[in-house]
Amino acid sequence: MVMKTKLLFFLLLFASLISSSLAKGSLQQTLNSSEKFDDCSNASRTRHLLEDESRAQTSVDLAQGYMSNDDLERAIKEFGQRCSNISRIYSIGNSVNGFPLLVIEISDKPGEEESKPAFKYIGNVHGDEPVGRELLIFLANWLCDNYLKDPLVKLIVENVHLHLLPSMNPDGYSLRKRGNANNIDLNRDFPDQFVSINDDEDSRQPETRAIMNWLRDIRFTASATLHGGALVANYPWDGSEDKRTKYYGCPDDDAFRFMASIYSHSHYNMSSSKEFLGGITNGAEWYPLYGGMQDWNYIHAGCLELTLEVSDNKWPNATExxxxxRYNKMSLLNLVASLVKTGVHGRIYSSGDGRPLPGSITVSGINYTVTAGKTFGDYHRFLAPRDKYEVVATMPGYKSKNTTIWLDDGPVTLDFVLDPEVSVKGSVLQNACDCDCNSKSTQEFVQFLWGAHLEVFFILIVILGFLLLLFKRRTKVKFPTSRPLAGSKRTVEV
Known part of the structure; x- marks a missing residue:
């Protein structure tokens, strides 16, 4: 009996050793294949953004020292209480797993609609790139603590509506992977100009839809997303029509290069990059992608957006x-401040009644249109400093106007006063905003006149005509030398 027991024990021990050996061999094979994928990816691209997710998942200490999603939510709400005089906290939606996408707005009048430009920063688009979410909390606290001390901070708070979304992809962060909870890369989930994808809005991820709805509510002038895996400021286009890796600039190529250079040259060492001249790059020339958020912002939301790679290491040690x-602080501040330190800003009015017009602003030679706001008729056009630009303002039902500006020394404030178009007979064409809301009453009055009272109406016309004839004769006798004055033409400044 004892011999049988010992034999059974050795058999079980032997079986467990074989099982353990097979399991290790399978794991090692998986790791080897993953490493081959990484080597192939890095050999074909200089951008280290598609690192093996399985490696991130097996590193249990990656997020040590970083804020958890609960920590982040708590930090945002505590900031809102501590700095309530110049901020508000709101949500633009929820992630797949129901985590709120919380935004910090910083302004001297948060939540109020004003004729100021709006700027947004978005962090953690990719779940395994968490540096951006930490930097945006640093930025919010810096602005709060230095509002009454630092002139640059004061300029931003009083002249810009700044919106910070620290984490667009909280689910991906908690899972330590690039995509969201549905394993979708959110920076490939937007409608694209070159590839027919994501045309059905209902098929997009909730995080993507939240961003799109956000930009329908707020008219952002410019923005940037914070990524990791390289050190460079990236600008549109992110892809090309023939899908080749080559420089493919958008209509505002000069403005984007200027924006990217502001960030790069304000950074501790981004502009000294040996890989990217000046620390900036055109997306299509570096790493073509389709369905990206940056191109969608520019095409569909009138927002000039950069993609900022702020750390060579996607998961640096939290002590760093x-x-x-410190390396990114001045870049983050200067990029926001550039909205009011350059470009052309102003409002569009009607010369008839002085009300604001939601017209359009174009610049000769740049195939891009900026729309003015409905409430104030305000517009904010980011432009690179240059000798001169010809700016054109248009509005349906009004005569367009143009003027030339010089942007070699600071921003330009330029208001347009548009004259209504006139018909051949000289009557002012009715604007769509001036519709007659009493048309029903007018119809009833006409029906009254042409009904049973037609005879009375006819007699009144005859009497009025006779009185008018007598008045004209008396006027000719009394004022024989008088003549009508020529109508004076009103001129208004641009």
Whole structure:
């Protein structure tokens, strides 16, 4: 009996050793295949953004020292209470797993609609790139603590509506992977100009829809998303029509290069990059992608957006976060401040009644239109400094106007006063906004006149005509030398 027991024990021990050996061999094979994928990817691209997710998942200490999603939510709400005089907290929706996408707005009049430009920063688009979410909390606290001390901070708070979304992809962060909870890369989930994808809005991820709806509610002038895996400021286009890797600039190529250079040259060492001249790059020339958020912002939302790679390491040790903040602080501040330090800004009015017009602003030679706001008729057109630009304002039902500006020394404030178009007979064409809301009453009055009272109406016309004839004769006798004055033409400044 004892011999049988010992034999059974050795058999079980032997079986467990074989099972363990097979399991390790399978795991090693998986890791080897993953490493081959990484080597192939890095050999074909200089952009280290598609790192093996399985490697991130097996590193249990990656997020040590970083804020968890609960920590982030708590930090945002505590900031809102501590700095309530110049901020508000709101949500633009929820992630797949129901985590709120919380935004911090910073302004001297948060939540109020004003004729100021709006700027947004978005972090953590990819779940395994968490540096951006930490930097945006650093930025919010810096603005709060230095509002009454630092002139640059004061300029931003009083002249810009700044919106910070620290994490667009909280689910991906908690899972330590690039995509969201549905394993979708959110920076490939937007409608694209070159590839017919994501045309059905209901098929997009909830995080993507939240961003799109956000930009329908708020008219952002410019923005940037914070990524990791390289050190460079990337600008549109992100893809090309023939899908080849080559420089493919958008209509505002000069403005985007200027924006990217502001960030790069304000950074501790981004502009000294040996890989990217000046620390900036055109997306299509570097790493073509389709369905990206940056191109969608420019095409569909009138918002000039950059993609900022702020750390060579996607998951740097948490002890490096204060250093990364110091390296990126002036870049983050200067990029926002550039909205009011350059470009052309103004409002569009009607010369008839002085009311604001939601017209359009174009610049000769740049195939891109900026729309003015409905409430104030305000527009904000980001442009690179240059000798001169010809700016044109248009509005349906009004005569367009144009003027030339010089942007070699700071921003230009330019208001347009548009004259209504006139018909051949000289009557002012009715604007769509001036519709007669009493048309029903008018019809009833006409029906009254042409009904049973037609005879009375006819007699009144005869009497009025006779009185008018007598008045004209008396006027000719009394004022024989008088003549009508020529109508004076009103001129208004641009």
């Amino acid at each position: 976060l204060p250093i990364l903040w």
